[in-house]
Amino acid sequence: MEASFWHKKWASKEIAFHAASPNPLLTQYFNRLGLASGARVFIPLCGKTLDIGWLLQQGYRVVGAELSAIAIDELFAELGLIPQRSVLGSLVHYQAENIDIFVGDIFDLTPAVLGAVDAIYDRAALVALPDTLRADYTVLLRTITKSAPQLLINYDYDQSKQAGPPFSISDEELASHYQSTYHLALLRNKILEGGLKGRCPAQEKVWLLQSH
Numbered sequence: 001m002e003a004s005f006w007h008k009k010w011a012s013k014e015i016a017f018h019a020a021s022p023n024p025l026l027t028q029y030f031n032r033l034g035l036a037s038g039a040r041v042f043i044p045l046c047g048k049t050l051d052i053g054w055l056l057q058q059g060y061r062v063v064g065a066e067l068s069a070i071a072i073d074e075l076f077a078e079l080g081l082i083p084q085r086s087v088l089g090s091l092v093h094y095q096a097e098n099i100d101i102f103v104g105d106i107f108d109l110t111p112a113v114l115g116a117v118d119a120i121y122d123r124a125a126l127v128a129l130p131d132t133l134r135a136d137y138t139v140l141l142r143t144i145t146k147s148a149p150q151l152l153i154n155y156d157y158d159q160s161k162q163a164g165p166p167f168s169i170s171d172e173e174l175a176s177h178y179q180s181t182y183h184l185a186l187l188r189n190k191i192l193e194g195g196l197k198g199r200c201p202a203q204e205k206v207w208l209l210q211s212h
Helices: 003-011 024-033 051-057 069-079 131-145 171-178
Strands: 040-044 061-066 084-088 091-096 099-103 119-122 150-157 182-191 202-211
Touching (some): 024 119, 024 202, 040 051, 040 131, 051 069, 069 091, 069 099, 119 131, 131 171
Parallel strands (some): 061 099, 119 150
Antiparallel strands (some): 091 099, 150 202, 182 202
16 A cells, blocks of 8 residues: 555544454453563554553553554544654654654664564554565564564455455465464454455454564
8 A cells, every 4th residue: 555545544534444442352362472561562553543552551661653643643642641752764753651653654664763672563564564565564574673472463354355454364475474483373263243344254363473
């Protein structure tokens, strides 16, 4: 997807993808990462997800990357936080207690800018990217996080019956991106009630990825 696609979505408030509560899959499975209190969790393409507030309430630190400044302005307003902003090249760094968000193109993030992270929560990043970008994204993610463990959520469905995003990610594709670095454990595989966007059958899957 072009960056303009997501900028338009946020500007026009076409954000049906934004959930009105923390993801129940996060609250159910996040402890499988085995993180200590104060661990730093990276959420790529984070938007203004309420998952961030939930993680902060659990005592974790959060770092995110997001294309839309509108989303992040709303995120901090909804958290009741006033961020400090600084420009880092093509990125804008929003910072408050226990939270750092980098606004701009995620492909401009470097390990030095991101800083050390203890885990990745990919709730809506891999599935938001077209197949032409997914290989580059997964290489980037492994590089900037030093292959930190991941909790990853994806959908698996007949892509010919429904256009993304969210895009379908098969088990075979997921393995092609990550099996050289991670052991992939399927924690949940459930038929998505009502189908994807109410239009086609889909499976919703939760994975735990831990480096070899």
